[in-house]
Amino acid sequence: MSERRRHGGRNALLLVAALFALWQAIYWAVGDIALSSPLATLRYTAQLVTGEDFRMHLSDTMRAFAIAFVLSVVIGLLVGFWLGFDRLSGDALEPMIVTVYAIPKLTLYPILLLAFGLGLSAKVAFGVLHGTIPIILFTLGAVRNTRPILLKTAHVLKLSRPQMVRWILFPAAIPEIFTGLRVGFSLTLIGSLLAEMFASQRGLGYLLMNGIGLHNIELVMSVTLLIVVFAAAVSTLLLQVDRKLHRKG
């Protein structure tokens, strides 16, 4: 097991090194106009994160993201369990949810803006719009696909309905639900950043758009780097837990 983990760690390091090498190579090829070099970007990033405003932008993004993710999880689990249980509603609503999931949610953004205005609530709403659907779908699928024999067992052991949910349905569904949470995490982050990019005066998304507007390539690259590192680190962690959960089941 630890052998495997060391292996995984080395692979991750190799991957990061390779990406940096690729970045450097592209930089040499296209030059300063479109890209800043890895070294310059890192230097700029160090400056950026120690600067005055950065903490405000970061905490803004994090607050919106955290609220959005918590809401996504709560709504996603509740709706997912409800639709998983209630065959009739599930059959009726699942296709609609899948459809909403498939449309580019950016097209809904103007409507959200009208409803929520600029600022925190719009960011949260947009994050939730992205994050909650995969959690609903994975949870619904997990509950619905619980092996019937486990439900029969619950019946034979005379479990009450809440006991059945807590002791059988929920633990049986956890690996799938966790996958939903992992996907929901990434999409919530994308959603709240997108919202910041198009209508906000604060946050990392705003910084990014600002950099593009001012043609400040180093700023754009730095913010992107920070977001990528954060998302990749959390995703890797979640993926590892995910794999472990699925192995046991």
Next chain:
Amino acid sequence: MTTQVALSNVGKTFPASPTTAALHALGPIDLELQRGEFFAVVGPSGCGKSTLLEIIAGLTPATQGSVEFEGRRIAGEAPDSIGVVFQEDASLPWLDVTENVAFGLRRSKLAKDERDARVRDALRLVGLSDFATSYPAQLSGGMRQRVCIARTLVMQPRLILLDEPFGALDQQTRLLMGDELLLMWRATGATVFLITHALDEATMLADRIGVMSARPGRLIDVVETNWPRERDSRIVERSEFGAITARLWKTLREESLKTIGRAVPKPAADA
């Protein structure tokens, strides 16, 4: 001998659904199980054996007749003193063996050490003491089935219903599991109601064997083995063993042929 379970005129018809016609799956059946006996049921597949077990277990109501357990009528919900083991693996993959077995006691108000003691005893009885901390995924099919049996045993049921519990196992393992089942039966004093598709298994294990007809399943023969209570799989060496198994097969052959005949595709008019 006292009667523990009394089925009188029991039958089941599954109602029609938008895609299927109503189906008379079982009965009518009259049967009395004596307290502490080992009763086996054999019959062609699809004849309603599982349906019968689920009716006794209170998992599904009969649509006709009445079922009494220890003098009280079972309607939908069965009393705590009935344990069920299914053919399919019903172990809980997220719990280890000990937790799986203790799961049967989660609702009980027993003190912790009494609970632990029961779990330990049940694990010993099914031979899984050395695997107390393993997870089901690490066990063979036979061992998982034993986990489920132990989970039933900790509840100390007075009637244990088993639905082809060894159906998925190879022949040798099945014989050995049969031995363990006999041990368990003697140790607990419970009544055992075992559904099996293996005639030799029924002959080897049971005091009485009920033979069911093709669907709708009715009892067409009940055979007494007259084995001593102290017995194990070596009973197959006895001359009566062959005679009893032969009698079961004679009765069943025709019924099984009916089932097979039914499975052969017929012209559309029948569909």
